[in-house]
Amino acid sequence: MRPRIAAIFRTTAARLSALFLLLFTVSALGLVFYVTSLSERMLVTQTRETIDEEALSLASIYERAGLPGLVRSITLRARRPGANLYLLADPNGRPLAGNVESLDPGVLETTGWTQRPFAYRRFGEDASRPAGEAEPDESGHRAIAQISRLPNQMIVLIGRDIGEPERFRDIIQRAVMLALGLMGLGALLIWFFVGRQALNRIDAMSRASRRIMGGDLSGRLPVTGSGDEFDRLSENLNTMLARIATLNDGLKQVSDNIAHDLKTPLTRIRNRAESMLAGKRTPAQYREALEGTIAESDQLIRTFNAILMISRLQAGYSAESTGAVALSAIVRDVVELYEPVAEEAGVELTADAIVEADVHGNRELIGQALSNIVDNAIKYSAGVEGGGKVEVSLRRDGQRDVIAVADNGPGIPKEDRARVVERFVRLEKSRSQPGSGLGLSLADAVMKFHGGELKLSGREPGLVVEMSFETDEASK
Amino acid sequence: MTVLASSGVGEPDVQTMKILVIEDDREAADYLEKALGEAGHTTHVARDGEAGFSLADSESYDVLIVDRMLPRRDGLSVIAGLRARGNDTPVLILSALGEVDDRVTGLRAGGDDYLTKPYAFTELLARIEVLNRRASVRDGETVYRAGDLELDRLSHTVKRAGKEILLQPREFRLLEYLMRHAGQVVTRTMLLENVWDYHFDPQTNVIDVHVSRLRSKIEKGFDKPLLHTVRGAGYMLKAG
Numbered sequence: 151m152r153p154r155i156a157a158i159f160r161t162t163a164a165r166l167s168a169l170f171l172l173l174f175t176v177s178a179l180g181l182v183f184y185v186t187s188l189s190e191r192m193l194v195t196q197t198r199e200t201i202d203e204e205a206l207s208l209a210s211i212y213e214r215a216g217l218p219g220l221v222r223s224i225t226l227r228a229r230r231p232g233a234n235l236y237l238l239a240d241p242n243g244r245p246l247a248g249n250v251e252s253l254d255p256g257v258l259e260t261t262g263w264t265q266r267p268f269a270y271r272r273f274g275e276d277a278s279r280p281a282g283e284a285e286p287d288e289s290g291h292r293a294i295a296q297i298s299r300l301p302n303q304m305i306v307l308i309g310r311d312i313g314e315p316e317r318f319r320d321i322i323q324r325a326v327m328l329a330l331g332l333m334g335l336g337a338l339l340i341w342f343f344v345g346r347q348a349l350n351r352i353d354a355m356s357r358a359s360r361r362i363m364g365g366d367l368s369g370r371l372p373v374t375g376s377g378d379e380f381d382r383l384s385e386n387l388n389t390m391l392a393r394i395a396t397l398n399d400g401l402k403q404v405s406d407n408i409a410h411d412l413k414t415p416l417t418r419i420r421n422r423a424e425s426m427l428a429g430k431r432t433p434a435q436y437r438e439a440l441e442g443t444i445a446e447s448d449q450l451i452r453t454f455n456a457i458l459m460i461s462r463l464q465a466g467y468s469a470e471s472t473g474a475v476a477l478s479a480i481v482r483d484v485v486e487l488y489e490p491v492a493e494e495a496g497v498e499l500t501a502d503a504i505v506e507a508d509v510h511g512n513r514e515l516i517g518q519a520l521s522n523i524v525d526n527a528i529k530y531s532a533g534v535e536g537g538g539k540v541e542v543s544l545r546r547d548g549q550r551d552v553i554a555v556a557d558n559g560p561g562i563p564k565e566d567r568a569r570v571v572e573r574f575v576r577l578e579k580s581r582s583q584p585g586s587g588l589g590l591s592l593a594d595a596v597m598k599f600h601g602g603e604l605k606l607s608g609r610e611p612g613l614v615v616e617m618s619f620e621t622d623e624a625s626k
Numbered sequence: 627m628t629v630l631a632s633s634g635v636g637e638p639d640v641q642t643m644k645i646l647v648i649e650d651d652r653e654a655a656d657y658l659e660k661a662l663g664e665a666g667h668t669t670h671v672a673r674d675g676e677a678g679f680s681l682a683d684s685e686s687y688d689v690l691i692v693d694r695m696l697p698r699r700d701g702l703s704v705i706a707g708l709r710a711r712g713n714d715t716p717v718l719i720l721s722a723l724g725e726v727d728d729r730v731t732g733l734r735a736g737g738d739d740y741l742t743k744p745y746a747f748t749e750l751l752a753r754i755e756v757l758n759r760r761a762s763v764r765d766g767e768t769v770y771r772a773g774d775l776e777l778d779r780l781s782h783t784v785k786r787a788g789k790e791i792l793l794q795p796r797e798f799r800l801l802e803y804l805m806r807h808a809g810q811v812v813t814r815t816m817l818l819e820n821v822w823d824y825h826f827d828p829q830t831n832v833i834d835v836h837v838s839r840l841r842s843k844i845e846k847g848f849d850k851p852l853l854h855t856v857r858g859a860g861y862m863l864k865a866g
Contacts, residue, residue, distance in 0.1 A: 441858055444746070451744050452827055471730055486796060487822060490835035518826040525830055 167341040171334060182326045186319040193318070194294070197310045198263070201296050204234060204308050212300060220306075221247045235270065235293055235309035243305065250307070258305050261297050268293065270309070292316070351380045359387075367395050408457070412450065419446045456588040463515075463595040475516060477507045477551055477619065481544050484520045492528050497538035499528065504544045507551040509619040511600045516617075519596035522589035523555045523615045530559035531612070550602075551619045558612040567606040593617070643667045643688040643758050648678030648704065649720070650696050658691065661747050675699025682708055687715050689754045694721040694732065702735040709736035716757040718750070729825060748859035752811040770805035773865025775844060775852055777805050786844060796821065797840050804853065804863040813860035837861055 212220040224236045228249035237248035243258045254268040295309025354372050362369045371384040426439045485501040492499035531538030539558045571594040597604040605616040645667050649655040655671045662669045672678035675696040694701040719737040729740045739753050770777045774787045784791045800821050814833040841853045854862050
């Protein structure tokens with residue numbers, strides 16, 4: 151249980167609650183201080199005003215009636231319920247009249263307002279104190295007072311108990327403290343439960359992800375169905391896992407294909423070497439076998455290079471190698487390059503409809519992609535009855551520049567068209583043809599790198615491969 | 627090890643070169659040293675960038691073969707350092723990277739040619755022989771001659787035994803390149819690079835067909851073959 155609680159206190163929710171609690175406490179304390187000091191000051195001011203009035207009235211009584219009148223008046227006033235404090239003392243401080251029994255020593259030696267509250271005791275005070283009132287300390291109640299001296303050096307003290315404003319302040323303080331305490335407790339509880347719930351959800355997610363890391367890629371994170379942020383997170387992560395699983399399957403498929411396609415030439419190389427060693431051969435035969443071995447290895451290297459290049463293209467290329475490229479020049483180059491091959495294969499290679507078009511890209515890559523497509527087209531339309539035909543064209547199609555290579559070969563069934571651009575996918579009937587099976591994949595990777603697309607469509611008979619580029623407006 | 631086919635038709639004019647190989651991989655360096663030696667060249671090997679730089683800086687070589695990734699100092703920095711000191715020995719860069727970018731950065735750093743690992747030794751040999759400064763002194767010539775074949779670079783005419791042969795522009799450039807490097811083996815990728823200016827590996831026999839077309843034009847009706855096929859490597863134009 152201990153580490154678990156420790157874990158809750160480490161959660162973000164707990165930290166946030168603690169911070170809020172702290173802020174709230176500080177501001178509440180500030181408020182209490184402000185309210186109590188303000189109200190206390192108001193009460194004190196009121197008190198002083200009252201005392202000032204009393205002092206004035208007692209002063210006029212003394213003028214009119216002299217000392218006896220003052221003594222009488224003070225005695226009278228001191229008997230009223232809830233009365234102020236009155237004290238008339240001789241110059242030595244001995245009380246003559248009033249309701250004050252004792253005072254802090256030294257209070258009477260000053261004149262004017264007392265600087266700070268002082269303690270005092272009234273006559274017969276114990277009996278008159280209301281029940282529940284705060285126990286006065288040993289020296290009695292606390293009060294403020296105005297002290298003045300009569301012309302004959304007699305001392306007059308008029309004061310007022312300040313217990314009331316102090317009690318008022320105490321009540322407010324106690325109430326606020328209680329409220330704060332309750333809030334703190336509530337925050338702790340919420341903190342504990344919310345934090346624990348969040349922690350439970352996160353623990354469940356951690357457990358699920360550990361299972362997945364352990365190799366169970368079919369595992370998914372728990373979704374409670376409440377649609378809260380944890381659910382949204384889980385759903386997103388699950389989508390990501392599904393994508394990873396798809397990629398993983400693709401990778402597996404590709405490695406299977408690689409294994410299959412590379413095993414054949416490797417086996418051939420090995421068998422050739424073995425059979426050469428098996429019997430007595432002429433130097434010419436050895437030479438032939440070695441040359442065959444080199445040729446096969448070169449084909450393997452070519453295949454590897456193509457795989458590498460596709461991966462690099464898919465990983466993205468730096469922009470350093472790109473620039474404005476004249477598509478029309480590339481089309482003419484490639485057609486010119488392949489024209490003798492086509493003629494030798496009995497295929498008519500034409501490029502009649504070519505518009506001038508510039509795109510932003512890499513001339514080498516586009517050239518290689520187009521060569522692969524033209525190469526395929528010639529290969530598959532060779533030997534077609536009535537002669538093979540390959541037409542290469544470059545047209546402007548709205549905002550796109552499209553190079554199309556159309557042949558009159560057997561074409562590719564609609565359902566297989568998406569598949570043939572995948573790495574190593576060669577339809578069964580073309581497995582006998584030489585080639586790595588990477589030509590179209592490479593062309594596809596090149597098009598994606600250029601932000602364009604490779605489209606395969608059919609015609610009767612034949613296949614149309616289109617390289618569709620976004621027009622480079624900037625280079626116009 | 628004999629690298630070139632000794633089928634009798636055209637041995638290349640082997641000119642002994644002094645070559646510096648800067649390569650940290652022991653096996654690759656040993657193989658190059660041995661194979662270049664068998665091809666008749668003198669080879670020195672440096673195993674890291676600093677050693678390679680000081681060797682290339684202090685001795686005179688015909689060609690440098692520089693691996694890109696080297697300990698202590700990388701290949702491109704070695705080349706740039708040499709170029710900065712006015713050393714213009716031709717450099718062939720070897721690299722396992724082999725992207726269009728790498729080629730561009732390699733050549734920009736001062737390399738003269740670029741070859742991606744794994745490579746065929748015949749390809750490497752053909753390329754360094756073409757790079758060799760002492761062999762390629764034909765820049766200033768306006769007329770190339772090989773036997774009774776004559777190519778005029780200014781008037782764009784080709785004659786054999788005084789008789790004019792009509793060539794397509796691309797065929798002319800193909801022959802021009804072959805004659806410029808007469809007596810040297812040129813590979814298919816070298817032809818694609820220098821005649822068509824594309825640097826990819828031609829998947830099929832596109833170059834062969836161009837060459838055989840050219841061959842039929844310059845050899846038809848004549849006894850002596852001029853354009854020879856070097857098996858496992860490429861082509862060579864040579865009289866006799």
